[in-house]
Amino acid sequence: MSRFNQDSEASRTLLRDNEFLLPVYSRYPVVMDRGEGAHMFDTSGNRYLDLMGGLGVNALGHAHPRMLAAMADQAEHMVHLSPQFTSVASVNLAERLCQLSGLASVFYSTGGSEAVEGALKLARAYGHKNFGAHKTRIVSLNGSYHGRTYGSLSVTGQAKYRDDFDPGLPGVDFVDREDFAQLEAAVTGDTCCILLEPILGEGGVYELSPTYMAHARALADRHSALLIFDEIQCGLGRTGEWFAYLASGVLPDALILGKPLGGGLPLSALVVHEDLVHTLGVAKHGSTLGGSPIACRLGLEYLSVVEDEGLLAKVADTGSYLREKLVEIANNSEIVVEARGRGLIQGIELTIPARPIVEAALAQGLMLNVVQGNVIRFLPPFLLTREQVDTTVNILAKLLQDAAKQSAAPAPATLSA
Numbered sequence: 001m002s003r004f005n006q007d008s009e010a011s012r013t014l015l016r017d018n019e020f021l022l023p024v025y026s027r028y029p030v031v032m033d034r035g036e037g038a039h040m041f042d043t044s045g046n047r048y049l050d051l052m053g054g055l056g057v058n059a060l061g062h063a064h065p066r067m068l069a070a071m072a073d074q075a076e077h078m079v080h081l082s083p084q085f086t087s088v089a090s091v092n093l094a095e096r097l098c099q100l101s102g103l104a105s106v107f108y109s110t111g112g113s114e115a116v117e118g119a120l121k122l123a124r125a126y127g128h129k130n131f132g133a134h135k136t137r138i139v140s141l142n143g144s145y146h147g148r149t150y151g152s153l154s155v156t157g158q159a160k161y162r163d164d165f166d167p168g169l170p171g172v173d174f175v176d177r178e179d180f181a182q183l184e185a186a187v188t189g190d191t192c193c194i195l196l197e198p199i200l201g202e203g204g205v206y207e208l209s210p211t212y213m214a215h216a217r218a219l220a221d222r223h224s225a226l227l228i229f230d231e232i233q234c235g236l237g238r239t240g241e242w243f244a245y246l247a248s249g250v251l252p253d254a255l256i257l258g259k260p261l262g263g264g265l266p267l268s269a270l271v272v273h274e275d276l277v278h279t280l281g282v283a284k285h286g287s288t289l290g291g292s293p294i295a296c297r298l299g300l301e302y303l304s305v306v307e308d309e310g311l312l313a314k315v316a317d318t319g320s321y322l323r324e325k326l327v328e329i330a331n332n333s334e335i336v337v338e339a340r341g342r343g344l345i346q347g348i349e350l351t352i353p354a355r356p357i358v359e360a361a362l363a364q365g366l367m368l369n370v371v372q373g374n375v376i377r378f379l380p381p382f383l384l385t386r387e388q389v390d391t392t393v394n395i396l397a398k399l400l401q402d403a404a405k406q407s408a409a410p411a412p413a414t415l416s417a
């Protein structure tokens with residue numbers, strides 16, 4: 001565990017973090033200093049392979065030369081502009097997002113949760129304007145994750161995140177994913193939207209089936225409800241396609257994007273169908289910092305780099321290789337329940353808590369990520385190589401082997417005092 005022996009400056013930073021920052025994150029005992037491609041370096045100079053990707057934000061890894069150049073160039077022109085004015089960067093990015101998604105118009109905000117708020121307001125306004133005050137109910141999935149602000153939290157299907165903060169937004173119906181009957185019972189004439197993550201990320205990496213998504217589309221149409229996809233985590237290339245829903249052939253009425261969209265700067269987007277362009281009218285919604293020229297410029301550069309470097313094909317290829325290796329691990333380990341996901345959003349579910357394994361991996365130079373306590377989630381940068389997959393899988397397989405031995409070993413006899 002020598003890598004945790006940070007120099008005294010780093011130890012002081014960790015102590016001061018404890019002192020001055022609210023303890024809402026269970027932080028790892030390392031102070032990061034810089035990143036380069038798929039690697040990060042801590043302040044003591046140790047190198048880590050980054051399979052966490054800043055929670056899916058750093059899709060191009062760290063310090064990509066084109067992103068740095070775009071950032072410097074845009075910073076010299078303008079960083080921020082009030083949304084009462086337009087910029088070439090924000091229009092160019094919106095046009096690209098519409099072309100790629102098949103939708104028609106964009107609203108920018110800063111973070112994922114804020115874009116979910118916009119989507120909920122869109123759905124409520126759609127209900128009010130077209131059907132009256134009764135059409136307000138929102139159908140969402142148990143186990144879903146949509147954010148931490150009040151509205152987005154209220155539609156997050158995990159009571160453990162909500163219950164300290166009740167009451168939340170009224171009118172939310174949660175159903176189990178892939179349960180057609182439950183969905184059918186929940187969607188009524190009072191439903192203004194069905195909100196789905198095509199791949200539930202924070203919930204433990206569960207893919208929705210194309211049939212389930214088609215069923216949701218049909219129910220939304222039958223009851224004049226909007227179908228909204230939250231692709232903040234799974235979208236923008238992570239599945240090897242621009243959006244996860246493209247594999248299902250089901251088109252949403254609105255799409256929520258975030259995480260990698262601003263190339264590391266805060267940027268999220270609500271992209272809507274042409275029928276919904278006037279649903280949120282003038283002065284009904286806004287975001288001072290949303291869609292800043294610099295974030296949009298980086299977003300545009302991000303999309304161009306993915307295209308120019310052929311990264312969608314690379315994500316598909318590296319993703320299927322990673323998937324193969326994780327399935328192999330799952331088949332050979334009694335403490336791995338299964339491997340899930342596709343492209344570069346994948347996870348393995350363990351029968352034991354994952355945090356100790358992830359901390360041990362960190363000490364060996366591997367940044368992994370835990371969700372739901374027992375799922376190791378992989379959200380690596382798109383430039384991950386097959387060799388780096390091998391490195392990852394070798395370290396992980398060994399750690400899982402050791403953990404399996406320990407959990408199989410008879411409990412040590414208690415020492416009498």
Ligand SMILES: *Cc1c(COP(=O)(O)O)cnc(C)c1O
Pocket residue numbers: 111112113114116145146147148197201202230231232233234258259
């Ligand atoms: C991360 C995430 C959010 C919340 O985004 P923030 O930027 O943390 O506010 C919402 N939905 C999904 C699917 C996410 O993965």
